Amino acid sequence: MGLQDAIVKPHERLSAALTGEMDEVNTLIRARMASKHAPRIPEVTAHLVEAGGKRLRPMLTLAAAKMCGYTGPYHVHLAATVEFIHTATLLHDDVVDESGQRRGRPTANLLWDNKSSVLVGDYLFARSFQLMVETGNMRVLDILANAAATIAEGEVLQLTAAQDLATDESIYLQVVRGKTAALFSAAMEVGGVIADQPADQVQALFDYGDALGVSFQIVDDLLDYGGDASATGKNVGDDFRERKLTLPVIKAVAKADAQERAFWSRTIEKGQQNDGDLETALALLAKHGAMDATRQDALDWAEKAKAALRRLPDSDIRQMLLDLADYVVARVS
């Protein structure tokens, strides 16, 4: 998530431009995450949805709606919907598999958290559907229901693809579209749909969100092999240690000789890692230009995002969203 530091300036400008609406979103989120019957729910979600979070996804919805001249009130519901879906997926991502015990907490605690994470995530999903139903707009319901299915499908695909060297760039892209880009694109799209925009304008909003989301995730994966821990909050090599087959590795595997392939198979597929393996992995990424090629992909997706947005009329908000795409990739360019 350290990537978000890189976009702080356009994010802050967007936040300032949307301050009244964001206050309404935060109020709605707090009201809807409460539970009279189950006080554990706000306990579990508080640290995830407390005011002061970046709120990137709901801001996209508010920005899209404002750019399209919508004056309300349902952009607020949709923005809160998007944030609830995001928070629910974060909670479900927290469900540990064995490699997740890296955090060193006691197993009993991990498992208790597990059950809470699943059920509170379900509650937030249900709350998100209630919020979107309140808009009374069938098209946004359709978009968000489809996005939810795409997200879950991408997460399941990642389960099987993450540690399989046969995973190629097209599968990686499917996973990324699911786990990250689907919610970015839906967040933008519903902002245009609620404002009753024509199909080509709505498509441009979707395309911006899609490309921004892909770029965002590629940058995240890239920083994992070359970021600054103090800035990113992650340590170099976390994805390697967790045996995640991300884009830099996919590119290096594609160019690997037999010996290198055996290395990736042992460390990623079989998970047999020894001291020095991360250094070897970094050397192989450098040898095959995998970091540079991944960086170029991120830049290309950011350009696609900006090109999509330029199909819409110019405005202050549009400029901030263009700048946002640049900021997403600023840390790796």
Add this chain to the structure above:
Amino acid sequence: MGLQDAIVKPHERLSAALTGEMDEVNTLIRARMASKHAPRIPEVTAHLVEAGGKRLRPMLTLAAAKMCGYTGPYHVHLAATVEFIHTATLLHDDVVDESGQRRGRPTANLLWDNKSSVLVGDYLFARSFQLMVETGNMRVLDILANAAATIAEGEVLQLTAAQDLATDESIYLQVVRGKTAALFSAAMEVGGVIADQPADQVQALFDYGDALGVSFQIVDDLLDYGGDASATGKNVGDDFRERKLTLPVIKAVAKADAQERAFWSRTIEKGQQNDGDLETALALLAKHGAMDATRQDALDWAEKAKAALRRLPDSDIRQMLLDLADYVVARVS
């Protein structure tokens, strides 16, 4: 689930009366649980949603719609929606806590299944929302979104209430309404709403489903302390060993003296169980008449279910649903 044997006759008659519609539901379920991108999804769900399951909940939707003269096509979508929600909650219930290792499978396998269960459950939830959106009926969307929130809230409440001797019958009822009755009542209600019935008729359908669901769960909890393992598929005392504070125990705790209270606190709250404790628990349940009182509650709820249904015009389907309520409690009366 052994309880379902008790209702096999009215269930079979309902199934025969709704055979064409049930075939359509099964076809729709198979089509929608497929995933082009993630073949793991049908692998995980196959044993849960394969044709031949009891399909009690979707049958309630079909029965309600038919009783109200609805001729289609959206009762099929709604029935499949209800089954997907049910299957998703089963998958998420499977997420193990430590006591869940009773099945004796290796931990790695349990944990791998964990992650799959969560994400495939999410996929089915999303699919269920897509299906309900296709009906284009805002009222059913509202009902089912609310049901999903009530289910999740009940499950979270159960997490905190299950091992706390302060849990009383009203909290138990809240949990049961969430984890079981909310989907029964919603399944009935949407059948009436899609058929555009007046409010009092829809309320009668809801009340039947609610009372049937509560009765169903109380019987399940009762059989756990007195059922026939060969018929129920559960062993006597599973809930005791898993430290679940169900209605028979709640009734016995309410009448416990200090020494008995210490016993329940040790075995349920603290989970310190020794040989002979189950026999002691059974003796305490008998001593305070907790089994009989619980049985009477189940019968009362079945009567409530039938009384609600009698507010609707007589028909063959209505009679089968009346019989269904009797069958739910037949095993314990």
